[in-house]
Every structure is written in structure tokens, then in C-alpha cells.
Amino acid sequence: MRDTIIIGAGPAGISASLYAKRAGLDVLVLYKDDGTLEKVHKIDNYYAVPGVSGDELAKIGRKQAEDLGIDIKKEEVVEIEYDYENNFFTVKADKRYQAKSIILATGTSRNTLRIQGLKELEGKGISYCAVCDAFFYRNKDVAIIGSGKYAINEINHLKNVVKSVVLLTEGGTPPETRGDVEVITKKVAKFEGKEKVEDIVFEDNSKRKVDGVFIALGTAGANDFGKKLGLNIKNNNIIINENMQTSMKGIFACGDCTGGLLQISKAVYEGAKARIICN
Ligand SMILES: Cc1cc2nc3c(=O)[nH]c(=O)nc-3n(C[C@H](O)[C@H](O)[C@H](O)COP(=O)(O)OP(=O)(O)OC[C@H]3O[C@@H](n4cnc5c(N)ncnc54)[C@H](O)[C@@H]3O)c2cc1C
The missing domain is CATH 3.50.50.60 (FAD/NAD(P)-binding domain)
Known part of the structure; x- marks a missing residue:
């Protein structure tokens, strides 16, 4: 001590x-x-x-x-x-x-992230704290943005609570995981949703449905x-x-x-x- x-x-x-x-x-x-x-x-x-x-x-x-x-x-x-x-x-x-x-x-x-829809959906499915908010996403599909040790730490808080986690590295090198986390390296163009976040739209226009997004960029x-x-x-x-x-x-x-x-x-x-x- x-x-x-x-x-x-x-x-x-x-x-x-x-x-x-x-x-x-x-x-x-x-x-x-x-x-x-x-x-x-x-x-x-x-x-x-x-x-x-x-x-x-x-x-x-x-x-x-x-x-x-x-x-x-x-x-x-x-x-x-x-x-x-x-x-x-x-x-x-x-x-x-x-x-x-x-x-x-x-x-x-x-750590700054400028993605369309981010500010508008903060607190509406976009969170900065896995340990605080994981509980709200029980059995749901979530994404986490980041590629370092901090992102891995956040994933560990989510894994046992949510249905699925996908790691979005925003073009960054994927960190070492135990192979039990899906990783997408392409960049995010925007977040879409009315009352809350619903879709992540990538730069190639493909979409991913999610119930929540956690931001854990850099350090x-x-x-x-x-x-x-x-x-x-x-x-x-x-x-x-x-x-x-x-x-x-x-x-x-x-x-x-x-x-x-x-x-x-x-x-x-x-x-x-x-x-x-x-x-
Ligand atoms: C281009 C530029 C030029 C500047 N020129 C001047 C100048 O001429 N004169 C002047 O007085 N000031 C200048 N500054 C500002 C000055 O550098 C800062 O005010 C000063 O460094 C702040 O000191 P700090 O200890 O608060 O933070 P920092 O110097 O940023 O130190 C932060 C420390 O925290 C550590 N850290 C952060 N996150 C974690 C983590 N999760 N785990 C472990 N460690 C972590 C980092 O590794 C680092 O050791 C300049 C800044 C810039 C960007």
C-alpha cells in the first residue's frame, strides 16, 4: 500500500x-x-x-x-x-x-473522435464508461471504438454482460485479443439513430446494427x-x-x-x- x-x-x-x-x-x-x-x-x-x-x-x-x-x-x-x-x-x-x-x-x-452523429447520440447509446453502463446492455449487441490496452480493458467489463462485442479500430492495428472478439478495422463514417444509436455506417457505406457504442480511444x-x-x-x-x-x-x-x-x-x-x- x-x-x-x-x-x-x-x-x-x-x-x-x-x-x-x-x-x-x-x-x-x-x-x-x-x-x-x-x-x-x-x-x-x-x-x-x-x-x-x-x-x-x-x-x-x-x-x-x-x-x-x-x-x-x-x-x-x-x-x-x-x-x-x-x-x-x-x-x-x-x-x-x-x-x-x-x-x-x-x-x-x-483522444478526439469527430464522427457525424457522435455528439447528438452521446448518452443515447453512446457511452464512455463500460464499467458504469455495461448493465444497460445486458444481452445486447455493442461496439467498442479503440485499439489499445484501454479498449481491451473496457471489453473485459462488457464481455460477460452483453450478447456480442465488436471492436472497431478506426484503421488502427488490432490489439491482441484471445480471438474471442470480432474486429473491424475500417473507419466509421457516422452513427445513425433517432431516439438512440441504431446503426454504425462505415466509410464504404456498409452498416452494422448495434444497441450501444462504447468509446475507448487511445490511452x-x-x-x-x-x-x-x-x-x-x-x-x-x-x-x-x-x-x-x-x-x-x-x-x-x-x-x-x-x-x-x-x-x-x-x-x-x-x-x-x-x-x-x-x-
Ligand atoms: C507543441 C507544443 C509546444 C509547447 N511549448 C511550450 C513552451 O514553450 N513552454 C511551456 O511552458 N509549455 C509548452 N507547451 C505545453 C506543455 O508541454 C504542457 O503544459 C506540459 O507538458 C503539461 O504538463 P503535464 O505534466 O500536465 O502533462 P504532460 O506533459 O502531457 O504529461 C502527461 C503524463 O501523463 C502520462 N499519462 C497519460 N495518460 C496515462 C495513462 N493512462 N497511464 C500512464 N501514464 C499516462 C504521460 O505518459 C505523461 O507522462 C507546449 C505544448 C505543445 C503541444
Whole structure:
């Protein structure tokens, strides 16, 4: 049982980990990749490192944390569960980890899907949370959009409840399944339905009848975890108070995932503050 698990090793996550470790907390950082910094060619507006590249800054940050003895593991997180009886969190990555608190530092969502009919049918058969909504699709036919570990995790929540699941990869490489899930790789053109989603129309004009569609694109971010845990979210940003605390006790958020100024300095500041309060 860790004191805190930080999801994300960008400026926000690493900053939070430095403060947490130096305060004597048992901290674990889980990250998938260099996040937004992967896209940053040159940074000229952050203190003391003019001209540094995003890659370089990410490496320096991780090394600083590792040199301090912080446990950092490169593992994608697919789910966070809360045990209401015993008040602890379980984080599902390659392995399962437990902690008394969580700091979400996953950056902004990179998962956008622009398909005709999507917005109109959200909540009318189009869902973003298998664990929350699987029950409504007992013995029904559903589709799931995605092609990564997160999509597989969502399928596992659906498989035992629904009649059939088809995985739509939107042109992405199908993930390894045990062969028990039908996979369609062609792209979706639109969702159709009056009161609720009824058909998926593909770019080649073929159709597939479904009762529900679950979106699990790319990597799960703070919003995906937040929706499942019931956190307050507005305009795709996790709502926090001045102490970086979300609407759920024990969960903090910092950096780009809380919105506002999307800059390294703000991510570092919020990371430092999130740690102080979870102590
Ligand atoms: C092109 C571009 C140029 C920019 N230039 C500047 C600049 O010059 N100056 C400046 O101050 N800012 C700049 N920014 C913004 C800056 O990069 C971000 O504000 C900053 O990186 C946010 O830090 P963060 O820690 O919140 O998120 P990120 O840096 O995005 O880090 C997110 C972390 O979360 C991890 N993660 C996400 N999901 C999961 C998951 N499911 N499981 C495990 N790990 C996960 C990622 O792997 C990553 O480690 C730029 C951004 C872009 C896109």
C-alpha cells in the first residue's frame, strides 16, 4: 500500500513526486510516454533552461526523481478503482497497485473522435464508461471504438454482460485479443439513430446494427478516470479546489488536465501543491 500513486511523469507528475518523496511519502509514479513534451521542439519560456527540447526536459525530470529514489514505472494505467469499505485505491496497469491517494497528472486528453452523429447520440447509446453502463446492455449487441490496452480493458467489463462485442479500430492495428472478439478495422463514417444509436455506417457505406457504442480511444486520461469515479469535470477539465483536490476525497489533479494555462510552469506549481495537501 503506497501513500500515493501519481499517474503521469510530465512536469506536473514529476514535480508532485519530488515534493511527496522529500516529505517522506511512499510514492509510485506510473507513466506511458513523454506526454505533451514529446511534441515540444524547443522551450524558451521556462526558468533556467532556455532552448531545451521537450524530450530533454522530460529525461532530466525523470532522472532527478529517480536520483532521489522515487519509484517510476513505465506502465499504462487503464483503470482506477476505489474500495469504499476500506478507503483505498487500486490502480490497474501492467500490474495492480494500491494507494491511499491518487494524483492525476495525465496532461490534456489526446483522444478526439469527430464522427457525424457522435455528439447528438452521446448518452443515447453512446457511452464512455463500460464499467458504469455495461448493465444497460445486458444481452445486447455493442461496439467498442479503440485499439489499445484501454479498449481491451473496457471489453473485459462488457464481455460477460452483453450478447456480442465488436471492436472497431478506426484503421488502427488490432490489439491482441484471445480471438474471442470480432474486429473491424475500417473507419466509421457516422452513427445513425433517432431516439438512440441504431446503426454504425462505415466509410464504404456498409452498416452494422448495434444497441450501444462504447468509446475507448487511445490511452485513458484524467477525464476517463474522472468520469468513472464520478469526479466533477467541466469543459473536459478536472475541477479542483485551491488545494488541487478533486470532488472525491483522496484524488488530486494537477497540470494540463485541470485546464487553465497549459504551460510547464503552471504544471510544476500545481504538482508541488497537490503533494502538500495529500500528506
Ligand atoms: C507543441 C507544443 C509546444 C509547447 N511549448 C511550450 C513552451 O514553450 N513552454 C511551456 O511552458 N509549455 C509548452 N507547451 C505545453 C506543455 O508541454 C504542457 O503544459 C506540459 O507538458 C503539461 O504538463 P503535464 O505534466 O500536465 O502533462 P504532460 O506533459 O502531457 O504529461 C502527461 C503524463 O501523463 C502520462 N499519462 C497519460 N495518460 C496515462 C495513462 N493512462 N497511464 C500512464 N501514464 C499516462 C504521460 O505518459 C505523461 O507522462 C507546449 C505544448 C505543445 C503541444
